[in-house]
Amino acid sequence: xxxxxxxxxxxxxxxxxxxxxxxxxxxxxxxxxxxxxxxxxxxxxxxxxxxxxxxxxxxxxxxxxxxxxxxxxxxxxxxxxxxxxxxxxxxxxxxxxxxxxxxxxxxxxxxxxxxxxxxxxxxxxxxxxxxxxxxxxxxxxxxxxxxxxxxxxxxxxxxxxxxxxxxxxxxxxxxxxxxxxxxxxxxxxxxxxxxxxxxxxxxxxxxxxxxxxxxxxxxxxxxxxxxxxxxxxxxxxxxxxxxxxxxxxxxxxxxxxxxxxxxxxxxxxxxxxxxxxxxxxxxxxxxxxxxxxxxxxxxxxxxxxxxxxxxxxxxxxxxxxxxxxxxxxxxxxxxxxxxxxxxxxxxxxxxxxxxxxxxxxxxxxxxxxxxxxxxxxxxxxxxxxx
Amino acid sequence: xxxxxxxxxxxxxxxxxxxxxxxxxxxxxxxxxxxxxxxxxxxxxxxxxxxxxxxxxxxxxxxxxxxxxxxxxxxxxxxxxxxxxxxxxxxxxxxxxxxxxxxxxxxxxxxxxxxxxxxxxxxxxxxxxxxxxxxxxxxxxxxxxxxxxxxxxxxxxxxxxxxxxxxxxxxxxxxxxxxxxxxxxxxxxxx
Numbered sequence: 001x002x003x004x005x006x007x008x009x010x011x012x013x014x015x016x017x018x019x020x021x022x023x024x025x026x027x028x029x030x031x032x033x034x035x036x037x038x039x040x041x042x043x044x045x046x047x048x049x050x051x052x053x054x055x056x057x058x059x060x061x062x063x064x065x066x067x068x069x070x071x072x073x074x075x076x077x078x079x080x081x082x083x084x085x086x087x088x089x090x091x092x093x094x095x096x097x098x099x100x101x102x103x104x105x106x107x108x109x110x111x112x113x114x115x116x117x118x119x120x121x122x123x124x125x126x127x128x129x130x131x132x133x134x135x136x137x138x139x140x141x142x143x144x145x146x147x148x149x150x151x152x153x154x155x156x157x158x159x160x161x162x163x164x165x166x167x168x169x170x171x172x173x174x175x176x177x178x179x180x181x182x183x184x185x186x187x188x189x190x191x192x193x194x195x196x197x198x199x200x201x202x203x204x205x206x207x208x209x210x211x212x213x214x215x216x217x218x219x220x221x222x223x224x225x226x227x228x229x230x231x232x233x234x235x236x237x238x239x240x241x242x243x244x245x246x247x248x249x250x251x252x253x254x255x256x257x258x259x260x261x262x263x264x265x266x267x268x269x270x271x272x273x274x275x276x277x278x279x280x281x282x283x284x285x286x287x288x289x290x291x292x293x294x295x296x297x298x299x300x301x302x303x304x305x306x307x308x309x310x311x312x313x314x315x316x317x318x319x320x321x322x323x324x325x326x327x328x329x330x331x332x333x334x335x336x337x338x339x340x341x342x343x344x345x346x347x348x349x350x351x352x353x354x355x356x357x358x359x360x361x362x363x364x365x366x367x368x369x370x371x372x373x374x375x376x377x378x379x380x381x382x383x384x385x386x
Numbered sequence: 387x388x389x390x391x392x393x394x395x396x397x398x399x400x401x402x403x404x405x406x407x408x409x410x411x412x413x414x415x416x417x418x419x420x421x422x423x424x425x426x427x428x429x430x431x432x433x434x435x436x437x438x439x440x441x442x443x444x445x446x447x448x449x450x451x452x453x454x455x456x457x458x459x460x461x462x463x464x465x466x467x468x469x470x471x472x473x474x475x476x477x478x479x480x481x482x483x484x485x486x487x488x489x490x491x492x493x494x495x496x497x498x499x500x501x502x503x504x505x506x507x508x509x510x511x512x513x514x515x516x517x518x519x520x521x522x523x524x525x526x527x528x529x530x531x532x533x534x535x536x537x538x539x540x541x542x543x544x545x546x547x548x549x550x551x552x553x554x555x556x557x558x559x560x561x562x563x564x565x566x567x568x569x570x571x572x573x574x575x576x577x
Contacts, residue, residue: 134504136511138497141490 033198033206035157042362044074046320050365052380062095063087068382070320070362078102078362080382082117092122109155115148118171129277129292131336131343135374144171144183147223158200161193164215168223184227186217189240197248201362202306202326202384205250213241238268240278246386258302260386265340266294281334284379285351285372293336297344300386302330306359313360320360328355328368357384418516421525424568426560427479431455439487440466441548448542448550448576450485456566457483471550476566480557483567488551492541493526495551499539500528508532519572531559538562544576 047069052062064084072079078101085094097117104111125137146169153162170184189212197206219226244262251257266278280292282300306326313322331352337343353370368379434451441447444466452474461473471485488495493516503509509530517525517540525540536559543549552571556562 128498128501128505130505132505132508134501134511136497136501136504138501139491139493 032159032196036199036204039158039200039362040076042071043320044071046070046361046363048318048320048360048363048365050317050380061087062093064095066380066382068363076102076104076111093124094120105151107153110151110153113148113150113152116146118145119143127287127290127292128275130275131291131293131338133291142172144169146170149223159195161195162191163193164188164190166217166221166223168221170224170227182227184224186219186221186223186226188215188217189213190215197246202323202359202364203246203248204256204306205248207248208244208246208386210244210246211242214239238266238276238278240267241265242279244386254306254308256304256306258300258304258386260298260300260302262298264296275338281336281349282385283332283334283349283351283372284330284353284368284370284385285332285377286349286370286374287377290374291334291336291349294338295340295344296334296336298332298334300330300332302328302385304328304357318360320363323359323361326357326359328357329353330355330368330370332370355379418518418524421517421519421571422568423572424563424565427564427566428456430566430569435459437462437472437485439463439471439485439550440468441487441546442466447487447544447546447548448574450550450570450575451573452570453566463487479561479564481561481564481567482555483570484553484555486551486553488541488543488549489547490543490549492524492543492549495549496526496528496539496541499551499553500530503530503537509535509537519574521572521575523574523576525571529562534558536562538567540571542574542576546577550574550576 047067050066052064052066062084063086065081066084067079067081069079071077078099080097080099080101082095082097086092095117096119097115099113099115101113102111103113120143122141124140124142126140127133127135127137146167148165148167150163150165152164154160165188167187168185172182191210191212193211194209195203195206197203197208242262242264244260247259249257249259262282264279266276269276276294277292278294279296280289281296281298283290283298304326305328306324308324309322310324311322313320329352331350333348333350335344335346335348349372351370351372353368355366355368357367358365363382364384366379366381366384368385370377370379430453433453433455435454436449436451438446439448439450440463457474457476459472459474461470463471469487471487472483474483474485475481476483497514500509500511500514504511509532511528511530513527513529515527517527519525523542525542528539530537530539534557536556538552538554540552540554541549554562554567
């Protein structure tokens with residue numbers, strides 16, 4: 001296992017105890033919040049198209065289009081489109097991503113998701129992995145096509161979600177030695193999400209537990225075939241796991257406090273002289289990927305205040321019912337370490353910030369502003385952070 | 387009607403502020419400065435040695451000169467397969483100079499080396515940026531230091547994606563900026 005026996009036992013005990021009480025009590029809904037709305041009942045043809053200037057931490061300022069389309073023509077299928085390229089001097093990147101989500105398969109609750117796109121970066125700035133990573137970026141060139149498929153099985157009003165993610169990317173990158181490396185590689189992971197909250201899109205009460213772990217990826221699939229260098233590298237020896245726990249506490253009808261904790265762990269290649277990165281901290285006041293290492297832990301406190309609006313929107317750029325406008329404030333801490341030891345709790349990195357979200361039925365448009373000792377970062381994206 | 391117009395105008399104004407703020411929040415592009423001639427130390431003599439730099443295809447991708455009355459040569463490139471071009475030293479000044487062959491963009495190699503030393507050996511990164519020599523060669527420079535260990539990295543790239551990496555080590559900051567070292571950098575000719 002990728003966590004200590006003690007930690008796994010704690011998580012397992014909490015989940016089993018919770019499920020045990022649920023099963024044994026006469027009224028299972030007493031502990032599990034009733035869904036405010038069912039995801040399957042979302043209205044058809046709700047969409048939002050945002051021609052935007054967006055700032056992605058660590059990469060630069062983008063201009064482009066973000067589009068999200070929900071329940072297209074009543075089929076239950078969602079779609080997402082992203083076309084963006086940098087317009088500032090920090091980076092020269094273009095991103096194209098297209099997705100079809102919630103494609104129903106033959107069995108009830110079974111669906112399929114497919115993403116494809118390409119990323120080109122002529123000036124992408126990344127941070128070195130490691131606990132003592134300096135505030136100093138390394139520029140890379142690269143260009144990748146990527147493909148992603150995700151079969152998912154969801155049941156009991158999406159309270160149980162099982163997913164398998166297969167990613168294939170191919171392209172080239174200039175590595176730190178300046179060598180032009182041709183890469184084609186698969187990666188895979190599987191996950192389980194237990195969602196005991198009152199809403200899939202914007203929960204106000206309940207608990208969520210999310211677990212993902214890397215799987216041995218195939219070298220060949222319908223998406224493509226690995227290059228030789230990738231097939232022989234030690235990256236196949238490395239396994240990662242990610243745990244996240246979210247607790248949603250309603251204080252008033254409009255105010256919800258969210259407690260969030262996430263851990264990532266890495267196993268394998270312990271003899272390697274390189275710093276192996278199994279994940280990075282999701283601190284919104286720092287650029288993406290700022291702190292990464294084998295082990296990491298993030299804790300977030302976020303307060304969400306929602307002003308109900310209930311206004312029908314039917315314009316060129318959006319259609320649906322604007323359920324509300326939500327204001328958020330958050331405080332985050334996190335640390336990484338090469339070992340799972342007390343260093344994860346020492347010299348923590350802190351960030352804090354505010355955000356505003358537009359709740360358009362099944363779509364959440366989110367703008368967050370995070371600050372830290374290393375500056376300020378903005379996030380413009382779709383979906384709640386957790 | 388007036389209220390609606392005012393709301394619409396305010397929203398547009400807020401959007402404009404957001405755009406301006408987002409664009410202005412981005413990092414500024416590093417400016418290219420002149421490399422300069424360096425200062426201090428012994429003046430460059432006339433007993434100069436020409437060092438040719440070979441790429442893996444046996445072709446010469448560049449050359450530089452150094453004063454052999456000042457620098458001792460501890461190592462020279464043995465062939466096209468050898469990425470180490472030269473190891474020079476001026477022991478009286480406590481200066482070491484290594485020249486290596488690199489590939490790809492120069493700022494990647496120099497910034498990566500500096501970043502690794504900063505992360506793993508507690509060096510402090512004190513300066514960095516693009517520099518242009520008198521011969522029009524563009525370098526990327528990074529300076530790092532730790533107590534009495536001062537290092538400067540200069541990376542230059544040729545048109546064929548191959549380049550030269552100069553690592554200067556000295557026991558004083560002044561020594562890394564000496565005229566002898568900057569003569570070597572300014573003598574670099576790269577295709």
